[in-house]
Amino acid sequence: MRTFALIFSFFAAVAGSAMGQAIVLKDGNRVFSSEFTIQDGKIVRTIQIGDQKATSILDKKNIDSLEWPYPAELTEAADLLSKGKTNEAVAVLKKGRDFFENFQGIEGNWYVDTYFAYIEALNQGGKFDDVVKSLPALRSLQLTDAQKMRLRIIQLDIERQTTSDYAAIIIEAQGILKETDDSAIGASLWAIIADVHSRKKDWEKALLAYLRIPVFYGTQMQRVPEAEFNAAKMLINMKRYEDASSFLARIAEAYPGSPVAESATKEKAAIAGMKNIAEEEEAAAAEEGKAGETKPKEGAPATPTDSKPKA
Numbered sequence: 001m002r003t004f005a006l007i008f009s010f011f012a013a014v015a016g017s018a019m020g021q022a023i024v025l026k027d028g029n030r031v032f033s034s035e036f037t038i039q040d041g042k043i044v045r046t047i048q049i050g051d052q053k054a055t056s057i058l059d060k061k062n063i064d065s066l067e068w069p070y071p072a073e074l075t076e077a078a079d080l081l082s083k084g085k086t087n088e089a090v091a092v093l094k095k096g097r098d099f100f101e102n103f104q105g106i107e108g109n110w111y112v113d114t115y116f117a118y119i120e121a122l123n124q125g126g127k128f129d130d131v132v133k134s135l136p137a138l139r140s141l142q143l144t145d146a147q148k149m150r151l152r153i154i155q156l157d158i159e160r161q162t163t164s165d166y167a168a169i170i171i172e173a174q175g176i177l178k179e180t181d182d183s184a185i186g187a188s189l190w191a192i193i194a195d196v197h198s199r200k201k202d203w204e205k206a207l208l209a210y211l212r213i214p215v216f217y218g219t220q221m222q223r224v225p226e227a228e229f230n231a232a233k234m235l236i237n238m239k240r241y242e243d244a245s246s247f248l249a250r251i252a253e254a255y256p257g258s259p260v261a262e263s264a265t266k267e268k269a270a271i272a273g274m275k276n277i278a279e280e281e282e283a284a285a286a287e288e289g290k291a292g293e294t295k296p297k298e299g300a301p302a303t304p305t306d307s308k309p310k311a
Contacts, residue, residue, distance in 0.1 A: 021069070023043070023058070024064045025063060030067070041102060043102065064106075066103055068109075071096050071110050071114060074093075076089075076092050077090075078222055081124070081222030082221030082222050083258050084225035084260030084261060085259070086124060087125065087259070089121045089222075090121045090127075093117050094118055096117075097111065097114045097115045097118045112141050112143065116138065119135075119154065122134070124222070128158060131154065135154075135155075139151070149179075149180060149185060150185065153176065156173060166200055170193055170196055173192050173196075187220040187223040187227075191226070194209030194230065195230075197209055198234065198237075203234045206230075207231055207234035207238070210230045225255050228247070228254075229251055232251060232264065236267065236271060239276065240277075241275060242274070244271060245271055248268040252265045
């Protein structure tokens, strides 16, 4: 039994090492992710000694750094966002943020990255009150230049919710677009521009702006479901009901089980059977034109007459 326990302990350590998830102590030793948990803000280390387990509190003063690969929470959240599951992504990122918060100030920590991604997901999900409350703490962190640029976009997005100076917002968004070729930033900015056009009831401009996201920034999959759904809503506003219905059906099929799919299904049901108004008007005008061509002009004889004199 003792031999089995030792073997199990060995393979657990090897597994932790293979994943690269470890706390590096100042004495050079490593505590792998399989050997500790976070309990009430404390790092609890578990040591297997034969058949027994012993626990101790790991003092942060003894930690030199973290050896941690790209967090699974960031990967999972990006996947959830690409499926239109914003709330689930927020929950995953909050879990990652809470974990890495225990290692603030320690080299190799992913706290800033997970926290920033968490705020962006909240913003994308429309939880603006939570975003506004979190901004002071976010600004106090040591951000990279790329993160500072993304923070400008979050702030611009908040201004979009609180001001009617739409021209200034579009000018600012277009100015940032000229400063960077980052696709994530581009997708975020076009979402803002599209929404501004929508608020101005300029449906066609809004439609084209939303469609730029899947067409030109398709790699930013976390932005695509929402952009496609909003594009479909612009088609409805333009009274292109048949086109919108087809678009909504594709969205519901592409993102099953997501809030976006549920919303698309409801919108599709609301316009079921409705025809494109613009096409109906054009068809009616064409029919009226044809009728006008065949109708005799006022004052003209209904049937041709023979003008030849009788014999």
